[in-house]
Amino acid sequence: MARAERPARGEDPFVAGISRHIWHTKYRCGSADDGEPDIHATWERVAAALAAEEPADRREAWEARFRAALDGFRFLPGGRILAGAGTGHRVTLFNCFVMGVIEDSMDGIFDALKEGALTMQQGGGVGFDFSTLRPRGTRTRHAHTIASGPVSFMDIWDATCSTILSTGARRGAMMATLRCDHPDIEEFVDAKREPGRLTRFNVSVQTTDAFMEAVRADADWPLVFPTEALEPDAGPEEVVEREWPGHDGPVPCRVIRRVGARALWERIMRATYDTAEPGVLFVDRVNHWNNLAYRERITASNPCGEEPLPPYGACNLGSINLAAFVRSPFTEGAELDLAAIRDLVPVAVRMLDNVVDASRFPLAAQAETERSNRRLGLGITGLADALIMLGLRYDSEEGRQRAATAMGTITHAAYRASVELARERGACPVLEREPYLEAPFIQGLPEDIRSGIAEHGIRNSHLTSIAPTGTISLLANNVSGGLEPAYAFRFRRHVLELDGSTTEYPVEDYAHYRWRQRHGEDTPLPETFVTATELDPHAHLAMQAALQPLVDSSISKTINIPADFPFPDFADLYQRAYDLGLKGCTTYRPTPERGAVLELEDSVLAPHCCSPERETD
Structure with a gap:
């Protein structure tokens, strides 16, 4: 019976100009004069770099097997x-990271911003859980300052990301998540309704099983924050126990206010219907199925969502x-x-x-x-x-x-x-x-x-x-x-060039x-x-x-x-x-307001959220 078809070694495997362009601008190592002459040389570079981690007496054999795996x-x-292995460049070979817990202090916030910037600078996309930041308008227990809320700090992250050229023609990509019971969840849900805001972020709501049950029951839903971080109320406090990022177990949380669970769910759905965001991350299910649930708690994912990850x-x-x-x-x-x-x-x-x-x-x-x-x-x-x-x-x-x-x-x-x-x-x-x-x-x-x-x-x-x-x-x-x-099956794509311009390819x-x-x-x-x-x-x-x-x-x-x-x-x-x-x-x-990347003969289509222009390769 015939085997799956593969190009013979040495044949040009590309059948489309855009494929060769992608290789040339994103994965080819070296200048036009002394760089890799074709993708076979790229495969040989990658195979040799990864085989270098093998014992010396087996390196050559594994390099050949790695090269064969890449072929065709x-x-x-x-x-x-593909872009970094064997180049000697100071870049990471990992596509994305989830960053550490953001400490709710000015030092902690800007340390986290710095860590994110360093990661994006080396080519990694980043995910953040902003749930640790105090809600807008609350006072701290010790400094007595008034918080501006997590969404305001996301604007700073967005501005930083937009200035970082992240390896070649790619700019940084980020994911932001927020708990569905954080008091600023409504502001978070609606943030991307403002044109041009948070354009470097994908955003997702951490949606718990308890919230989904409350939606179905049409129950009230408490919006809460850890009591230890807040100045005491003048009157009696309503306190509930919640797991919260940055803590090893459930902590007392003050109920800031209550909303209708079904109303909040509809608000999330309306924003997603209109703007394609936020997505939802069923966070309890993620943790239930996590092989390392015995030692880690996940609250965020990489920018495209396929890797829910622990801090770092x-x-x-x-x-x-x-x-x-x-x-x-x-x-x-x-x-x-x-x-x-x-x-x-x-x-x-x-x-x-x-x-x-x-x-x-x-x-x-x-x-x-x-x-x-x-x-x-x-x-x-x-x-x-x-x-x-x-x-x-x-x-x-x-x-x-x-x-x-x-x-x-x-x-x-x-x-x-x-x-x-x-x-x-x-x-x-x-x-x-x-x-x-x-x-x-x-x-x-x-x-x-x-x-x-x-x-x-x-x-x-x-x-x-x-x-x-x-x-x-x-x-x-x-x-x-x-x-x-x-x-x-046929379309035109606008592709970002190294100089920031775009070229249209069939x-x-x-x-x-x-x-x-x-x-x-x-x-x-x-x-x-x-x-x-x-x-x-x-x-x-x-x-x-x-x-x-x-x-x-x-x-x-x-x-x-x-x-x-x-x-x-x-x-x-x-x-x-x-x-x-x-x-x-x-x-x-699709809506008329969204920009186009794919164009058909008789219509204009916007990219979905995980297009090459939004994902991290």
């Missing part, structure tokens, strides 16, 4: 790895390109080569594990955190194109089952590879085998994996996430990004290109060629829900919503996302 865009390491945690990302593993595409015998994927995964895991030791870190705390848990985020890209090439619709039950089979294959192979690495190199330092083996996700793994962890430990606390992969998917001849459907979806190669321009497309905007929004949710149980971290997914989609149905999508067990939800509904 089969494995796509995160953009920072890092995203070490890479994606298996499923479109590169389709055998006999567009035929009745089309198959996804699961055996080849299973063989590739241990190589990808080893490469990403080596990244932990090969990378620089902007901050010592980031190095300590990542080297202690060795978190990885191996995922997929090209899913929609692979399904099309297999003759399956994205919104079909068979399509979801095939996607889940592929993701399950990757996850189980990754865990087995990490157990083997632990046997060879030692387990991650934070591993406590008994509570780790009791974690819900680990409990759902096959018995041989759990037995292996019990005997040898595991090298990496987490192994999988699904990133948007916007830029690296463009590099790989515009395969569909992450688990997203194809946005369009772009064609990879599966569409392959179809035209075989069948010509005039043959009608099969019904499997379906775009994101043609799908029912519930089909987006269904695909995310099909894969989330097989992913130990999270999934970056944007649900495309028609402009005329009724608001009650829109709000119901988020309730449905919660009911389906998702860890977060992000939607995009």
Whole structure:
């Protein structure tokens, strides 16, 4: 049976000008005169840099295996790895970080700002939880000053980010989260209604199980803040116990005021409907499913949401390109080569594990955190194109089952590879085998994996996430990004140049290109060629829900919503996302006010929130 098609070594793998442009401006090392002559040289640089972490007598063999994994865009390491590995530049190989707890003092706030600026300067996106900052208008217990609130300080972060050129043509990207019971939550929810405000931030509300229950019960919802930080009230205080970032356990919190839970939820939904933000992070579910819940509490994520992380945690990302593993595409015998994927995964895991030791870190705390848990985020890209090439619709039950089979294959192979690495190199330092083996996700793994962890430990606390992969998917001849459907099969994209200008490129979806190669321009497309905007929004949710149980971290997914989609149905999508067990939800509904990145022949479309212009490679 025919193997999945791959370019021969030395052939030009690019079929589109924009792909070569992405390589040249983002990932090619060196000047026009003395730099890497083609992407094969880039792959050789990356493979050699990561193989340098191997024992000397095995380095050459692993370099060859790493190079083979990169060939034909089969494995796509995160953009920072492609751009930085082996260059000698003072950059990090990690795409994103969640920063430390922001101390509620002027020194603490500006120390956190400095840490974020240093991280962005080295090429990392950053996530912050602003819940530790006192609400607007409250007085401190000791200084008796009046707080301006977390959103006002977010403006300072935004201004700082906009001035930092973050590695080549990329500017910094940030995520801000705020608890749903913080007294400034309404200001946070509405902040991006003001045109031009907080443009460098994605924002998400930390949504708790208790809040979702209060929404359904149409109950009052207390907005609170830790009592120890506030000046005593003149009258009696209502105090409740809450877990709060920066504290090891529940702390007394003063009830500042109460709102209707359903009214607050509708306010969140209205803002999201109108502005595409905030998203929601189902924070209790994130922590319930966290493999390291016994030692860490997560309250924020990276800018695109696929990696909820503890303070100073890092995203070490890479994606298996499923479109590169389709055998006999567009035929009745089309198959996804699961055996080849299973063989590739241990190589990808080893490469990403080596990244932990090969990378620089902007901050010592980031190095300590990542080297202690060795978190990885191996995922997929090209899913929609692979399904099309297999003759399956994205919104079909068979399509979801095939996607889940592929993701399950990757996850189980990754865990087995990490157990083997632990046997060879030692387990991650934070591993406590008994509570780790009791974690819900680990409990759902096959018995041989759990037995292996019990005997040898595991090298990496987490192994999988699904990133948007916007830029690296463009590099790989515009395969569909992450688990997203194809946005369009032909369009024009405005691409940021190194000098800050933009150039327009024609772009064609990879599966569409392959179809035209075989069948010509005039043959009608099969019904499997379906775009994101043609799908029912519930089909987006269904695909995310099909894969989330097989992913130990999270999934970056944007649900495309028609402009005329009724608001009650829109709000119901988020309730449905919660009911389906998702860890977060992000939607995009186009409006005339939003800028365009993709242009079709007869319409102008704005980018969804995880486009290459907003994500961190």
